[in-house]
Amino acid sequence: MTLPIYQVDAFTDKLFAGNPAAVCPLTAWLPAEQMQAIAAENNLAETAFFVPRAGTNGEFELRWFTPAVEVALCGHATLATAHVLLRHLGATAETLTFHTQSGPLRVSSQPDGRLTLDFPAQPPQPLSKHPDGLVDGLRATPLRILAGPDLIAVFDTEAEVRALRPDMVHLGKVDYRGIIATAPGSGGVDFVSRFFGPRVGVPEDPVTGSAHTQLVPYWAERLGKIELHARQVSARSGDLWCELRGDRVLMSGYAVTYLRGEIEV
Template sequence: MIPYFHVDAFAQRPFAGNPAGVCPLPAWLPAAQMQQIAAENNLAETAFIVPRTGAEYDIRWFTPAVEIDLCGHATLASAHVLFTHLDFAGEQVVFHSQSGPLHVSREADGRLTLDFPSRPPQEMATHPTGLTDALHATPLRVLAARDLLVTFNTEAEVLALKPDYARIAALEYVGVIATAPGTDGVDFVSRFFAPRVGVPEDPVTGSAHSTLIPFWAEKLGKTELRARQISPRGGDLWCRLRGDRVDISGYAVTYAKGEISVGKEAEAVGSADTGGVQ
């Protein structure tokens, strides 16, 4: 049996934020087995964590379709599981990942803060072919990092987007971030579409804020920012730019915990599969 936790990240109550699966393991299962578990869970991401020593763990993330190189909400959820359910003693945990070491700190008010790489976007001289048709809208600006970043004048325009997911998936980027200025104390809003990796619209996307934070920090001339992802579930994020790193803070709540049964042969697999962790 594999322990399993279902956590709503970037939320202060169930049924909000972004749900993530978290599976603590003594050693890696085969990648194909972890992919099957993620597909069965059918959440945007399932995180698998394996202890190193002390306050350090290895972490890998799988969508229902593929393994990915960086995921914010499932990292937040993994830290929440350690702090809340697995008697983790410290105030900071380090996850080793494809994107390098990722620190998560527990704040006095209960928020968790991700220390993530900054991925500033670069302006594109021409829009990718098919982007306007994919969005059914024409953005003000188009920039690119790992994901495409498209900007609009107002929150209402971002809310009104009805993207063609097949055409979004045909673009050669992990996902498309749509963003605009926020209102009522929120500096910026966003939505994130990633059908290419099996996530049509992600409820709240920590990794997208690795790109959003440096973009809006430069545009607004400040390094402390409030953000809201305006998906149907929605989520709130507290953000800070620190040179080539970003801080992304939010709350998390446990929705369910239990066990996954995958058969004794899979449970017995040792650490032969170490792919994806550096």
């Protein structure tokens, strides 16, 4: 069986930056183990699979797989999927709706070419002590820690976040999906971050949309503003223009196609 596949760099307006995601359009679901095998073969942070929802215009079922596991929420691969539908597959709906394990997620186009994700906010809560393995894993001690679906380590400066060289063996023992390091930004960027996910097969994710569903509520409260420019300072780097809107987080970013092809399964 031959399947189409696309590879898209998300949260960037230029190739070889942002976060690459594979996107596989389907007409019907493959077995989960087969989708997991394709994701492992792609060896990207995420591979997205989608199926059109019958009798609708612009509604799809969407699932995401890392090389190791299926995940419940992924921002950059959702952005990449919307980009493929709008730029390559002729989608015409003003807003695309993706039905996922995390509920309906919507993506709309902006006049400047950015795509805006509408995701549920996941405000983190403070923790009173460092979980076992965190300091050894980060090789640094954060000012404070918070917990949502991921563990958030807050540092004083952007330079500290950029300088992190984690020990992935120790960090993989921390009992959270991922570890987010964050600090105030500079030069018009409100905050920066990095994301480490050794427990889900992603040592460092270049740009992580789902992390910002937790970061935006925290930084909005801390900075006293609801519109925020965020930058993930991985080696590839990527930018997100975010807004906290009640119990939702809006995240806007660019995407560019790197590859179009077919796979044999």
